Amino acid sequence: MDTNLINIINKLQDAFATVGASNPVDLPQIVVIGSQSSGKSSVLENIVGRDFLPRGTGIVTRRPLVLQLYNNKTPKVMPNAKGGDAPVEEWGEFLHLPGQIFTDFNKIRQEIANETDLKTGKNAGISPSPINLRIFSPNVLTLTLVDLPGLTKVPVGDQPKDIEKQIRDMIMKYITKPNAIILAVTAANTDLANSDGLKLALEIDPKGTRTIGVLTKVDLMDRGTDVIDILAGRVISLVLGYVPVVNRGQKDISNNKSITTALEAEKEYFESHPSYKSKAEFCGSPFLSKKLNMLLMKHIRNTLPEIKSKIQAALAKYQAELSQLGDPLDDESTHQSNMVLSIITEFCNDYRTVLEGKARDLSTYELSGGARIGFVFHEVFANAVRNIDPFDQVKDVDIRTILYNSSGSSPSLFVGTTAFEVIVKQQIRRLEEPSQKCIALVYDELVRILSQLLTKQLFKRFPGLKDQFHAVVVGFFKKAMVPTSKLVQDVVSMEANYINTAHPDFLSGHKAMAMVNDRLNPRPATPNEPKAASAGNRGSGVNLPTPNSAAIENAPSSGFFTSFFPRKTKSSVMEAPPTMLKASGTLSEREQVETEIIKLLIQSYFNIVKRTVIDMVPKAIVLNLITRSKEELQRELLRELYNSDVLDDLLKESDFTQQRRKECKKMIKALQKADEVILDQISS
Ligand code: GDP
Ligand code: MG
Numbered sequence: 169m170d171t172n173l174i175n176i177i178n179k180l181q182d183a184f185a186t187v188g189a190s191n192p193v194d195l196p197q198i199v200v201i202g203s204q205s206s207g208k209s210s211v212l213e214n215i216v217g218r219d220f221l222p223r224g225t226g227i228v229t230r231r232p233l234v235l236q237l238y239n240n241k242t243p244k245v246m247p248n249a250k251g252g253d254a255p256v257e258e259w260g261e262f263l264h265l266p267g268q269i270f271t272d273f274n275k276i277r278q279e280i281a282n283e284t285d286l287k288t289g290k291n292a293g294i295s296p297s298p299i300n301l302r303i304f305s306p307n308v309l310t311l312t313l314v315d316l317p318g319l320t321k322v323p324v325g326d327q328p329k330d331i332e333k334q335i336r337d338m339i340m341k342y343i344t345k346p347n348a349i350i351l352a353v354t355a356a357n358t359d360l361a362n363s364d365g366l367k368l369a370l371e372i373d374p375k376g377t378r379t380i381g382v383l384t385k386v387d388l389m390d391r392g393t394d395v396i397d398i399l400a401g402r403v404i405s406l407v408l409g410y411v412p413v414v415n416r417g418q419k420d421i422s423n424n425k426s427i428t429t430a431l432e433a434e435k436e437y438f439e440s441h442p443s444y445k446s447k448a449e450f451c452g453s454p455f456l457s458k459k460l461n462m463l464l465m466k467h468i469r470n471t472l473p474e475i476k477s478k479i480q481a482a483l484a485k486y487q488a489e490l491s492q493l494g495d496p497l498d499d500e501s502t503h504q505s506n507m508v509l510s511i512i513t514e515f516c517n518d519y520r521t522v523l524e525g526k527a528r529d530l531s532t533y534e535l536s537g538g539a540r541i542g543f544v545f546h547e548v549f550a551n552a553v554r555n556i557d558p559f560d561q562v563k564d565v566d567i568r569t570i571l572y573n574s575s576g577s578s579p580s581l582f583v584g585t586t587a588f589e590v591i592v593k594q595q596i597r598r599l600e601e602p603s604q605k606c607i608a609l610v611y612d613e614l615v616r617i618l619s620q621l622l623t624k625q626l627f628k629r630f631p632g633l634k635d636q637f638h639a640v641v642v643g644f645f646k647k648a649m650v651p652t653s654k655l656v657q658d659v660v661s662m663e664a665n666y667i668n669t670a671h672p673d674f675l676s677g678h679k680a681m682a683m684v685n686d687r688l689n690p691r692p693a694t695p696n697e698p699k700a701a702s703a704g705n706r707g708s709g710v711n712l713p714t715p716n717s718a719a720i721e722n723a724p725s726s727g728f729f730t731s732f733f734p735r736k737t738k739s740s741v742m743e744a745p746p747t748m749l750k751a752s753g754t755l756s757e758r759e760q761v762e763t764e765i766i767k768l769l770i771q772s773y774f775n776i777v778k779r780t781v782i783d784m785v786p787k788a789i790v791l792n793l794i795t796r797s798k799e800e801l802q803r804e805l806l807r808e809l810y811n812s813d814v815l816d817d818l819l820k821e822s823d824f825t826q827q828r829r830k831e832c833k834k835m836i837k838a839l840q841k842a843d844e845v846i847l848d849q850i851s852s
Contacts, residue, residue, distance in 0.1 A: 173461050174239055174309050176468065179845045180475070181239075181310070196378075196467055197312040198460065199342045202353030202365030204318030207384030210415035211353055212315050214453040215460065216308065219427055220260070220273040221315060222281045225418060227324075230288050232298040232338060233280065233315040237308040244269060244304070258307070263300035276301065292325030296338045309464070314342050319364040339368060349378050349463055355385040356395050356412065360403050370404075380459060381410035387417070387437060394443035399450075408463070411456040412444070469849070476846045483839040490832040492625050493825055504815045508633075512809065515621060515637065516802040522617050523798060541613050541794070545786040549606040553782050556602075558595040558774045559767065567591065567763045588766055589667050592773050596664040599777070603656045603785045607649065610789050614645055614797065629825040633809075633818040640808045644801055645793070652792035659784045663777045675772035677765075684764040688757075 177195070198215070200208040209221040209229055216237065222228050243255035246269065260270040262279060270276045280299060287295040294317050316339050323331045343350050350373060354363040369379040381404075383395050395412050397403055414434040416425050431453060438444045438451040449455065497504060522537035570587045618641050627634035668674075809818060 173464060173468075174307070176845070176849060177309060178239060178241075180842065194347070194471075195309065195311045195464060196347045196349045197314060197342070197345065198351060199314040199316065199339075199348045200351045200353055200382075201316055201339050201343060201368060202318060202382075203355070203358070203363070204320045206318060206353045206355045206358075206365065207413075207415050208318060208351075208353045209315055211351060211382055211384065211413065211453075211456070212313055214413070214415060214427065214431070215313070215457055216303070217427060218258075218273055218303075220276045220280075220303075222277050222284075223416075223421060227292050227294070227317065227320065229315055229317050230284050230292070230294045231317070232296065232342070234298045234300050235313040235315065236300070236302045237311045237313065238302060238304045239306065239308055239310045240304040241306050246271065258303070258305040260304070261302045263302075289326050292327055294327065294331065294334065294338075296334070296341075311464075314348075316342065319368070336368070340372070343369065343372050349380065349460070351380050351382050353382045353384055355388075356383040356398075357385050357388045357390070360398055366404060376407035378408075378463075379406060380408045380456070380463075381406045382456060383410055383412040384415055386412045387414045394441075396443055399447075408459070411459060412438075412451050413453050413456060414438070415453075472846055472850055476843070476850070479839050479842050479846065483836065483843065486832045486835045486839065490829065490836065493829045493832065494626075494629065496821070496826075496829065497819055504819050505810065508810055508815060508818060509806075511626060511633065512802060512805045516805070518621050519617065519801065520798050522621070523794065537613075537617050540616075541610055544606065544609045544613060545789075548609060549602060549785065550782045552602040552605075553599060553778050556595075556598055556778070558591070558770055561598075562591055562594075564763050564767075567766055568759055571759075571762060571766070588769055588773075591766070592667055592770050592777075593664050595770070595774050596660065596777050599663070599781050600657065600660045603660055603781065604653060606785055607652055607656060607789055607793070610793060611645055611649060614793070615642060618642070629821055630819055631822045632820050636809055636814070636818055637805070640805055641801065644797060644804050648793050648796050652789055655788040655792050656785050659788055660781060663780060667773065669773070671773070671776055673772075673776050675769055677769075680765050680768045680772075681761075683768060684761055687764070688761060 200212055202208050204227055205225055209223045212235070213219060213221050213223070216235075221233070243257050244259055245253045246256050248254035256269075256271050258271075260273070260276045261268065262270075262283070264283060265279070270279065280301070283299050284295075287297055317335050319332070319335055319339070320327075321332050323329055328334060342348060350369045352363070352365040352369040354360055354366055360366065366379075366381060370376065373379045381398075383398060386395060389395075395410070399410050399412065401409070414437050416430045420430060434452045435448075435454075438448040444451050497507065523541070525538045567587065570590055618638065622634050622637060627637070
């Protein structure tokens with residue numbers, strides 16, 4: 169085989185081996201076909217340059233031989249006779265004899281013969297089951313050659329009746345592969361027009377782009393005849409042409425004539441023959457090899473652009489990864505502290521950006537950062553507060569009880585006031601729990617943002633730095649939680665502590681009473697409150713109007729209790745208190761009216777407080793947790809981490825990073841080398 173070709177393939181292979189890929193050039197398989205005893209095995213042997221195939225008269229090759237050549241430069245160390253080591257450059261291995269090394273090529277030939285007999289019997293039987301032989305050598309191309317039984321027509325010995333078809337099918341299996349180069353072998357002393365091999369090849373490869381005609385036994389032609397007409401394409405023309413060869417005859421085989429001697433004799437034959445001597449360079453086994461090499465070369469050239477783009481894609485990938493990994497740090501402390509400083513600055517910028525929703529990679533399918541916190545405030549928290557029903561815990565009976573209890577001995581004028589305040593304050597305190605929960609949810613979101621920011625490559629590179637960042641930032645959040653929690657608690661306490669019945673949105677006593685009267689006795693208007701009644705939602709049936717509807721909010725609300733309770737006491741006769749605290753039975757009409765009025769007022773006031781809390785709690789959290797973290801986190805990080813004592817630990821690269829950087833550099837070097845090799849080939 170052409171050493172130049174071997175070199176190119178080797179270089180490419182070496183380049184790709186470092187990349188972890190196998191042979192990038194998938195070389196064609198070379199398949200020999202032809203009639204029995206036309207000289208197929210002899211031709212193959214000459215191409216490989218070693219004696220190892222059984223050859224001879226009659227049917228010798230009776231099973232396909234798949235011969236895988238491996239270019240290998242590492243000698244095999246074998247024990248020699250004296251117990252020492254003997255390196256071997258060339259050896260063979262059979263697939264059916266794993267681990268057995270054949271250094272004697274005569275033994276390889278013997279094993280092929282034995283293994284053939286084993287499957288087919290000694291009496292000329294055939295088998296499609298291939299024998300796989302691998303040859304390792306520094307002098308061969310990594311390439312597959314296939315030797316096949318010859319085409320025959322009449323069964324002999326143990327051969328089946330349909331031997332012609334069986335062999336034909338066997339051959340078809342190998343030559344139909346588009347990657348196969350077909351060597352169609354015909355003995356020159358037979359009629360080319362009768363060549364079964366050539367016929368079959370042209371059936372499969374009608375354009376003749378992968379068929380080479382080989383004419384053997386030129387030396388056995390009748391005196392005065394030659395193959396000049398065939399070579400000139402005047403008999404059956406082939407795109408890739410014919411090559412005449414002279415292999416060793418049966419006598420040469422019996423005499424153990426070496427391949428080198430045989431090749432010299434072949435050369436001598438063509439150079440001295442009157443018909444061929446003018447074109448001797450286009451004759452013989454070396455020219456056949458050259459032709460094959462040219463075909464392989466063409467194949468490689470065709471594959472080069474694809475290999476080149478593969479190499480360049482890989483190169484770009486590794487270069488990008490290397491720059492992500494960054495350069496290894498020197499130990500100089502100013503360099504290290506600058507690094508930490510810029511990491512802190514960048515982290516804080518990123519943190520603010522995420523919170524403010526200005527991140528460049530804003531997701532389209534998922535809320536992130538600040539938007540998630542907004543969702544906690546406006547959806548989760550606001551809804552939780554809105555859904556608190558003041559009367560899910562306070563039943564009408566309880567209100568009546570409180571009404572009576574709170575009256576005590578004080579004038580009945582204030583009965584309603586106290587009951588109202590007791591119940592409203594109780595309900596307002598219920599807002600404390602969702603408010604504190606809201607802080608916890610926001611905290612979770614902040615930690616989530618932190619974790620996201622810490623997935624950056626830089627923190628993978630310095631795991632110590634990542635741990636410290638996490639600890640410092642989480643610590644900061646926890647510290648900020650304390651005043652936040654206190655402020656939120658105060659917001660709720662402020663509401664619970666002072667009930668502002670003068671709030672402009674609060675329902676007026678008159679209106680409440682009119683609404684209740686309207687509901688309980690649906691008539692045009694109460695004689696006492698014609699105006700209020702007409703202002704109310706008359707005709708709304710049993711449904712109480714919601715106290716925070718716009719009409720009520722805008723109504724004048726002066727003198728709620730004074731406008732309402734004197735009238736109530738006037739209309740009520742003094743009655744004996746119930747004997748039981750929790751009186752059962754139906755409420756009296758007055759009790760019913762009072763209870764409904766109190767409920768209406770509680771609901772009105774509670775809604776005002778809910779709105780305030782929904783508004784104020786997020787503000788408190790933003791002030792003490794979010795804004796503070798945006799403003800003070802950087803200072804905190806600098807204080808804890810920008811400190812020469814800890815720099816070494818912080819900036820210790822992870823093993824992964826160090827390892828990966830080495831790998832990337834190695835890959836880049838190998839790929840650049842491979843790229844050069846390809847460039848040489850393309851431009852040569
Ligand atoms: P296969 O059956 O096609 O594989 O043919 P072989 O390679 O086994 O060869 C068949 C016989 O022909 C052997 O005895 C060879 O020595 C002989 N032979 C093959 N090629 C030539 C040649 O070019 N010249 C001469 N004189 N004999 C050859
Ligand atoms: Mg053979």
